[in-house]
Amino acid sequence: MNPLLRFRMVLLLWILLAACLPALCAGQDQATFVPDVGWDGGAQRNTLLVHTVEVPSEDDQLPQAGTEAQGAVQDPTKLSLPFPDEAAGQGEMVPGGSKELGGLPNSLEGEEEEGCQDWALSGSVSQIASAMRALGVDLLQEIETDDNRGNSILSPLSISLALAHLALGAANQTQRHLLEVLHMESVPCLHQALRGVTQHLHRTALSIAGRLFLEKGFPIKEKFLEASQRFYGAKPALLSGNSQADLEAINRWVEEATNGQISTMLTELPPNVVMVLLNAVYFRGFWKTKFNPLLTEPSLFHLDEESAVSVEMMKERDFPLSWFRTESLEAEVAKFPFKGNTSFVAIVPSLHLRKNFSQVLSEVLQLDLEMFPKERSTMVKMPKLHLEDHVDLSGALTRLGLGELFSAPDLRHITEGPLVVSSIQHRAALELAEAGVQAAAATSVIAFRSISAFSLDQPFIFMITEDITGIPLFLGTVRNPSPGAAREKTGQDHLNEKKVLPVDHKLHLWKPEASCRPCARYKHQAPPALRTPPCGLAGEQAAGEGPTMKHLMVLLGLAALAVSGQSQDVSPASSPQELDPAREAGQQEEEEDPFYKSPVNKLAAAVSNFGYALFRQQSGQTPSANVLLSPFSVATALSALSLGAGERTEDVISRALFYDMLDKANLHSTYKELLGSIGAPSKGLKSVSRLVMEKKLRMRMAFVNELEKSYGFRPRVLSGNTRADLQEINQWVQQRTGGKVVRFLGEIPAGLSILLLGAASFKGQWATRFDPKLTKPQDFHLDEDRSTRVPMMSAPRAILKYGFDSELNCKIAQLPLAGGLSIMFFLPETPTQNFTLIEESLTAEFVHDIDKQLKTVQAALSVPRLRLVAETRLGEVLQEMRLQALFSTPNLGKISAKALRLSHAHHKVALELGEDGASAVFASETEAARLNFPIVYTLDRPFLFVLYDNDTGTLLFIGKILEPQQA
Numbered sequence: 001m002n003p004l005l006r007f008r009m010v011l012l013l014w015i016l017l018a019a020c021l022p023a024l025c026a027g028q029d030q031a032t033f034v035p036d037v038g039w040d041g042g043a044q045r046n047t048l049l050v051h052t053v054e055v056p057s058e059d060d061q062l063p064q065a066g067t068e069a070q071g072a073v074q075d076p077t078k079l080s081l082p083f084p085d086e087a088a089g090q091g092e093m094v095p096g097g098s099k100e101l102g103g104l105p106n107s108l109e110g111e112e113e114e115g116c117q118d119w120a121l122s123g124s125v126s127q128i129a130s131a132m133r134a135l136g137v138d139l140l141q142e143i144e145t146d147d148n149r150g151n152s153i154l155s156p157l158s159i160s161l162a163l164a165h166l167a168l169g170a171a172n173q174t175q176r177h178l179l180e181v182l183h184m185e186s187v188p189c190l191h192q193a194l195r196g197v198t199q200h201l202h203r204t205a206l207s208i209a210g211r212l213f214l215e216k217g218f219p220i221k222e223k224f225l226e227a228s229q230r231f232y233g234a235k236p237a238l239l240s241g242n243s244q245a246d247l248e249a250i251n252r253w254v255e256e257a258t259n260g261q262i263s264t265m266l267t268e269l270p271p272n273v274v275m276v277l278l279n280a281v282y283f284r285g286f287w288k289t290k291f292n293p294l295l296t297e298p299s300l301f302h303l304d305e306e307s308a309v310s311v312e313m314m315k316e317r318d319f320p321l322s323w324f325r326t327e328s329l330e331a332e333v334a335k336f337p338f339k340g341n342t343s344f345v346a347i348v349p350s351l352h353l354r355k356n357f358s359q360v361l362s363e364v365l366q367l368d369l370e371m372f373p374k375e376r377s378t379m380v381k382m383p384k385l386h387l388e389d390h391v392d393l394s395g396a397l398t399r400l401g402l403g404e405l406f407s408a409p410d411l412r413h414i415t416e417g418p419l420v421v422s423s424i425q426h427r428a429a430l431e432l433a434e435a436g437v438q439a440a441a442a443t444s445v446i447a448f449r450s451i452s453a454f455s456l457d458q459p460f461i462f463m464i465t466e467d468i469t470g471i472p473l474f475l476g477t478v479r480n481p482s483p484g485a486a487r488e489k490t491g492q493d494h495l496n497e498k499k500v501l502p503v504d505h506k507l508h509l510w511k512p513e514a515s516c517r518p519c520a521r522y523k524h525q526a527p528p529a530l531r532t533p534p535c536g537l538a539g540e541q542a543a544g545e546g547p548t549m550k551h552l553m554v555l556l557g558l559a560a561l562a563v564s565g566q567s568q569d570v571s572p573a574s575s576p577q578e579l580d581p582a583r584e585a586g587q588q589e590e591e592e593d594p595f596y597k598s599p600v601n602k603l604a605a606a607v608s609n610f611g612y613a614l615f616r617q618q619s620g621q622t623p624s625a626n627v628l629l630s631p632f633s634v635a636t637a638l639s640a641l642s643l644g645a646g647e648r649t650e651d652v653i654s655r656a657l658f659y660d661m662l663d664k665a666n667l668h669s670t671y672k673e674l675l676g677s678i679g680a681p682s683k684g685l686k687s688v689s690r691l692v693m694e695k696k697l698r699m700r701m702a703f704v705n706e707l708e709k710s711y712g713f714r715p716r717v718l719s720g721n722t723r724a725d726l727q728e729i730n731q732w733v734q735q736r737t738g739g740k741v742v743r744f745l746g747e748i749p750a751g752l753s754i755l756l757l758g759a760a761s762f763k764g765q766w767a768t769r770f771d772p773k774l775t776k777p778q779d780f781h782l783d784e785d786r787s788t789r790v791p792m793m794s795a796p797r798a799i800l801k802y803g804f805d806s807e808l809n810c811k812i813a814q815l816p817l818a819g820g821l822s823i824m825f826f827l828p829e830t831p832t833q834n835f836t837l838i839e840e841s842l843t844a845e846f847v848h849d850i851d852k853q854l855k856t857v858q859a860a861l862s863v864p865r866l867r868l869v870a871e872t873r874l875g876e877v878l879q880e881m882r883l884q885a886l887f888s889t890p891n892l893g894k895i896s897a898k899a900l901r902l903s904h905a906h907h908k909v910a911l912e913l914g915e916d917g918a919s920a921v922f923a924s925e926t927e928a929a930r931l932n933f934p935i936v937y938t939l940d941r942p943f944l945f946v947l948y949d950n951d952t953g954t955l956l957f958i959g960k961i962l963e964p965q966q967a
Contacts, residue, residue: 131183141358142396153428169414210234285338628870630760646891769917798861859935
């Protein structure tokens with residue numbers, strides 16, 4: 001080989017895929033890197049080697065040095081390097097020593113360096129963790145200089161391992177600069193220390209793998225190969241010289257090493273590549289406390305004060321969370337634990353703060369993050385994420401002082417010929433999701449207790465850390481969880497309002513004097529990015545200057561998979577592979593509320609959760625108006641529509657209706673049973689649903705027959721006579737609602753394809769009637785300054801179920817109705833209190849738990865007489881609830897051969913609650929708890945109510961009443 005030939009080294013530091021997936025693989029064993037990569041380079045098959053300790057057999061022999069260049073290896077893939085436990089610190093500087101740190105001195109040939117033989121991990125791990133955090137902050141600050149930067153995902157661990165691996169082959173100034181940028185210049189026995197760290201991390205949910213792809217005949221030094229494999233687990237493999245085959249081999253290795261999370265690492269190989277160094281980090285964590293997928297629903301993520309995007313938001317009302325607010329830094333910090341001594345740390349800067357994220361992170365990391373407070377029950381909102389990030393770190397590292405890597409580095413310990421790093425690439429992905437296999441009832445906890453609130457519904461910073469060592473595995477910023485989504489304009493009234501309420505961890509019942517300060521309101525804005533333009537690469541070789549260089553690529557692959565755990569009370573020391581799925585499944589079964597073991601009740605919970613989600617969406621769109629819905633009629637129409645849907649469209653409807661956890665085979669027959677229970681004449685409810693089809697549509701009879709069989713109605717096809725069609729629809733609704741819902745439609749909508757019709761009426765009877773003689777006009781306080789007179793029904797000695805929730809800051813009362821129904825009122829302490837936190841709390845499970853927790857008491861009760869009618873066009877709201885596909889190009893081929901779509905959704909309800917009751921007097925005082933203070937419950941200010949069926953838990957009506965007389 002021409003001795004003047006210089007080799008260009010492309011250090012494509014591909015710190016790949018931080019794919020953090022909580023809950024996609026719940027219950028599976030953690031991944032390990034032992035795939036057979038199966039790449040043939042001249043009949044040579046190579047196997048991926050992980051950073052795990054392997055004790056060699058006595059037959060293992062070190063290869064002899066090659067003859068092509070001094071210290072070089074002709075065929076490096078034939079090395080068989082042992083991992084002796086006593087291989088301590090070869091080639092590393094000890095304090096006071098004289099050898100080059102990270103070089104390859106004679107110690108690799110048998111001479112052990114003084115001081116490293118007795119090296120212990122505990123002596124350096126805190127330095128290493130601190131250094132990796134500092135490097136992460138440095139890089140985050142540099143990449144934030146890009147005006148167009150959005151979300152960022154880095155792995156300080158993998159970047160540090162890659163640069164330290166490079167330092168292993170560096171000398172003199174290049175070596176010193178690498179260690180300075182790493183903040184590891186004072187770490188003794190560095191490579192041995194990093195090897196110890198990776199061995200420790202392998203006992204968690206993390207795996208690290210390395211591979212060296214080499215051009216055949218490239219004169220790499222044997223000592224570097226040995227040290228690379230010894231300390232960084234990088235086993236050699238040959239490049240074939242065929243660019244396409246080599247590209248496929250590299251991509252295949254990365255895909256397997258990242259468990260399929262990165263399928264295409266490279267799209268092309270630069271010419272003259274002589275060496276490719278790969279490193280893969282794969283993490284799969286199990287949430288210690290899982291998220292309930294039934295509670296996940298669309299919600300706004302606020303990008304700034306004026307815009308937001310809709311995202312899928314995971315929610316839990318009683319999440320055991322350790323978090324604090326630091327007033328000095330104006331940020332909230334929370335720690336979400338995984339099983340196996342790893343955590344997801346979220347940092348949410350205050351919305352008015354004008355610091356960039358790297359500044360906030362730097363200041364937060366100066367705190368003692370080991371001193372998190374005790375976990376407390378917290379209402380949590382976290383967006384589901386699937387983000388990808390690709391950044392060239394060459395510019396950032398140049399600005400940090402490593403420009404020489406890209407011009408004339410001293411890498412003499414890799415090869416005799418000069419090597420040049422051409423670029424350092426980082427590719428990553430982050431995914432956060434909830435569990436996909438557990439039903440809601442299995443995870444219910446006592447819902448009626450004081451909770452705090454922590455919401456990731458604005459730009460935030462995150463870290464995934466190993467708790468024992470403090471090593472930062474991944475670090476990033478989330479500015480927009482849904483970059484492709486359309487931005488929505490939000491004004492002051494539409495900003496998400498985060499509640500920070502005092503928490504005393506007590507269950508407050510029958511305590512009228514209890515109060516908590518009003519909710520603090522925060523506006524949402526993302527901290528601005530710095531405007532500094534990125535530097536260009538330093539030291540680019542001028543065209544025609546010197547001989548042609550060849551390339552060496554260093555690819556670092558990262559994959560982090562975080563999946564939801566199956567149990568909430570597994571010891572933190574337990575790693576995923578130690579979990580017993582059978583034991584966990586049994587535990588979940590034991591925790592399941594018997595109420596939800598019935599298929600009908602499970603279906604009712606799903607339909608009700610759809611109803612609560614529908615209510616939240618509608619309430620958010622009309623914050624200053626009454627809201628009255630009967631979600632059951634809407635859910636019934638949607639469920640009926642799914643009979644005519646293809647597989648994908650059916651899945652869209654199923655997700656919106658929270659059918660994910662139900663038995664799909666018996667779904668419609670179970671719904672028929674639920675309809676029979678809800679429609680019992682004794683309940684007094686009239687709920688109707690219908691599908692109105694475009695004119696003269698020819699429908700498939702199989703759909704029509706199944707619809708009538710399961711849901712009890714036939715679809716209505718328009719005749720083309722607008723007046724006759726309108727009259728028929730309105731008469732049908734009026735007749736089926738007992739004459740309470742009149743003039744359902746004012747006109748036949750233009751462009752109708754499918755109209756979803758939902759209507760309901762209810763003239764309720766209390767279990768115990770109110771005395772009409774006591775009904776008198778009273779003030780209903782609209783706010784602190786305005787009031788209106790309403791007819792107020794009164795019962796001085798009413799028996800009801802009652803409680804006070806200090807976190808929701810409201811009094812809760814439940815009153816029985818005739819026919820096995822109940823109504824639950826949520827009465828805020830002040831007329832102007834925002835309803836957001838109450839609305840966010842509402843789920844079928846929460847209401848069911850409250851029903852069990854409230855105490856029966858005697859109270860002076862006053863309730864306004866209610867006669868309400870509400871008409872709502874739900875098309876826009878439904879499109880915000882995972883149902884956009886129904887309004888665009890759904891597959892409804894089981895209905896008709898003609899292409900159809902849901903074009904309109906109309907809803908109208910009437911509700912009346914007067915003095916009528918099934919019995920004349922309230923029950924005896926002996927049935928109520930004896931209290932030493934009087935209870936007064938007066939609905940004389942805005943309130944929220946839910947009306948539900950006791951037997952199944954089905955939500956029948958839900959309302960937000962800001963003004964009782966408002967039509």
